[in-house]
Amino acid sequence: xxxxxxxxxxxxxxxxxxxxxxxxxxxxxxxxxxxxxxxxxxxxxxxxxxxxxxxxxxxxxxxxxxxxxxxxxxxxxxxxxxxxxxxxxxxxxxxxxxxxxxxxxxxxxxxxxxxxxxxxxxxxxxxxxxxxxxxxxxxxxxxxxxxxxxxxxxxxxxxxxxxxxxxxxxxxxxxxxxxxxxxxxxxxxxxxxxxxxxxxxxxxxxxxxxxxxxxxxxxxxxxxxxxxxxxxxxxxxxxxxxxxxxxxxxxxxxxxx
Amino acid sequence: xxxxxxxxxxxxxxxxxxxxxxxxxxxxxxxxxxxxxxxxxxxxxxxxxxxxxxxxxxxxxxxxxxxxxxxxxxxxxxxxxxxxxxxxxxxxxxxxxxxxxxxxxxxxxxxxxxxxxxxxxxxxxxxxxxxxxxxxxxxxxxxxxxxxxxxxxxxxxxxxxxxxxxxxxxxxxxxxxxxxxxxxxxxxxxxxxxxxxxxxxxxxxxxxxxxxxxxxxxxxxxxxxxxxxxxxxxxxxxxxxxxxxxxxxxxxxxxxxxxxxxxxxxxxxx
Numbered sequence: 001x002x003x004x005x006x007x008x009x010x011x012x013x014x015x016x017x018x019x020x021x022x023x024x025x026x027x028x029x030x031x032x033x034x035x036x037x038x039x040x041x042x043x044x045x046x047x048x049x050x051x052x053x054x055x056x057x058x059x060x061x062x063x064x065x066x067x068x069x070x071x072x073x074x075x076x077x078x079x080x081x082x083x084x085x086x087x088x089x090x091x092x093x094x095x096x097x098x099x100x101x102x103x104x105x106x107x108x109x110x111x112x113x114x115x116x117x118x119x120x121x122x123x124x125x126x127x128x129x130x131x132x133x134x135x136x137x138x139x140x141x142x143x144x145x146x147x148x149x150x151x152x153x154x155x156x157x158x159x160x161x162x163x164x165x166x167x168x169x170x171x172x173x174x175x176x177x178x179x180x181x182x183x184x185x186x187x188x189x190x191x192x193x194x195x196x197x198x199x200x201x202x203x204x205x206x207x208x209x210x211x212x213x214x215x216x217x218x219x220x221x222x223x224x225x226x227x228x229x230x231x232x233x234x235x236x237x238x239x240x241x242x243x244x245x246x247x248x249x250x251x252x253x254x255x256x257x
Numbered sequence: 258x259x260x261x262x263x264x265x266x267x268x269x270x271x272x273x274x275x276x277x278x279x280x281x282x283x284x285x286x287x288x289x290x291x292x293x294x295x296x297x298x299x300x301x302x303x304x305x306x307x308x309x310x311x312x313x314x315x316x317x318x319x320x321x322x323x324x325x326x327x328x329x330x331x332x333x334x335x336x337x338x339x340x341x342x343x344x345x346x347x348x349x350x351x352x353x354x355x356x357x358x359x360x361x362x363x364x365x366x367x368x369x370x371x372x373x374x375x376x377x378x379x380x381x382x383x384x385x386x387x388x389x390x391x392x393x394x395x396x397x398x399x400x401x402x403x404x405x406x407x408x409x410x411x412x413x414x415x416x417x418x419x420x421x422x423x424x425x426x427x428x429x430x431x432x433x434x435x436x437x438x439x440x441x442x443x444x445x446x447x448x449x450x451x452x453x454x455x456x457x458x459x460x461x462x463x464x465x466x467x468x469x470x471x472x473x474x475x476x477x478x479x480x481x482x483x484x485x486x487x488x489x490x491x492x493x494x495x496x497x498x499x500x501x502x503x504x505x506x507x508x509x510x511x512x513x514x515x516x517x518x519x520x521x522x523x524x525x526x527x
Contacts, residue, residue, distance in 0.1 A: 123354035130348040131368045132340045
């Protein structure tokens with residue numbers, strides 16, 4: 001029993017140590033040469049443009065269903081015209097960043113873990129090193145930069161289409177006047193909310209990609225190991241999205257409100 | 258990187274040991290590789306053959322002993338320092354380890370595209386040259402998934418030699434190939450050694466391929482080349498090492514290996 005606990009603790013400490021080491025190497029790679037600019041551009045396209053469809057659909061239907069659900073509740077208080085305020089505040093502060101984060105965890109986190117994991121088990125990572133190329137600079141740095149900068153962009157897009165989805169339901173289902181909806185949307189937004197909604201996706205994008213890279217680069221055991229790494233990356237980054245969201249929210253409330 | 262003394266060994270492995278947890282993989286393994294020579298490392302699966310190559314490349318650190326490449330001690334180097342040492346090393350991995358997302362040309366020219374200042378036109382010419390050398394010029398724009406197993410190994414050899422390294426390490430380069438394709442790969446190794454003066458370490462458990470490389474030589478004939486039976490001096494330059502459970506069980510040339518009386522060697526050779 002004690003030896004099992006001992007092995008588990010050692011494993012956990014090793015994982016944390018390797019994750020921290022990867023982050024240090026990544027940050028060093030961002031600020032020193034060689035810098036693989038072409039790969040950075042490619043990852044911006046893959047992570048940014050590639051995730052657009054899923055983020056658009058998720059954002060739109062979230063805003064729409066939020067309008068449907070809150071419309072019923074607000075009706076009980078005769079507050080149906082305030083549906084816009086509720087949707088904008090919910091989307092910008094919480095649902096936009098978190099749902100975009102979860103979608104990215106599923107799409108990007110898993111993809112990165114599977115790609116890097118496959119490269120590890122087929123010796124491609126060793127081949128990179130043998131050819132004199134640092135895998136962290138070549139593979140991790142471009143993905144981390146793309147995740148860090150594209151997650152906020154995708155979140156803003158998700159927020160926007162979510163509010164548009166809510167507008168469609170408000171106008172055609174709840175029969176709220178368009179001008180009333182948009183006035184309510186603007187009334188419900190404060191600058192501090194926008195800061196909070198923008199700060200979160202930077203953290204979430206960074207965490208999702210670094211977890212995907214870490215888990216992928218530590219894959220072992222052939223194709224079965226790649227499958228395991230992919231599952232672990234999605235589970236770990238999804239949990240991390242929720243956890244990081246909580247801590248960033250707590251921090252931002254302390255700093256802004 | 259400064260070229261070392263032409264007479265000095267290009268690789269020195271001195272009493273190298275390595276264990277993973279309780280399992281001893283290598284124990285006091287020592288050998289040297291002279292410039293332009295071949296060292297063939299034989300042994301059963303799991304005997305530590307591939308591990309030696311990874312240690313020489315700096316992909317693994319030994320627990321004990323020292324490793325010198327071109328006169329520089331590499332087992333104490335950082336990853337950044339090792340990048341410089343690897344400029345003169347090429348490795349052909351088991352299964353080739355080609356980059357799936359890149360074409361044959363991009364794979365072969367990878368080191369030159371990514372880690373050199375050579376102009377793209379010149380890199381393309383060098384890629385065509387090495388692909389011509391291994392007879393795969395028609396496949397230059399194909400993806401690795403469109404190649405057969407033998408073609409992938411040959412592209413891996415082309416990738417390893419593109420930057421003109423002085424030392425090539427072959428990890429089971431012919432394992433799993435049919436005899437005809439394996440001979441083609443063997444001939445590439447002989448050509449690189451004799452026509453390009455590349456020093457090589459060949460890890461294999463395929464005796465036929467090991468003896469082929471050790472007992473043949475490539476000679477120029479006009480614009481081409483020919484693979485012929487090697488003379489006695491050339492045969493002596495190819496040395497064999499037999500690993501048994503991480504320990505060197507035999508070291509000598511092809512004739513000495515054939516004449517060995519040791520029961521394990523006999524059973525391996527039979």
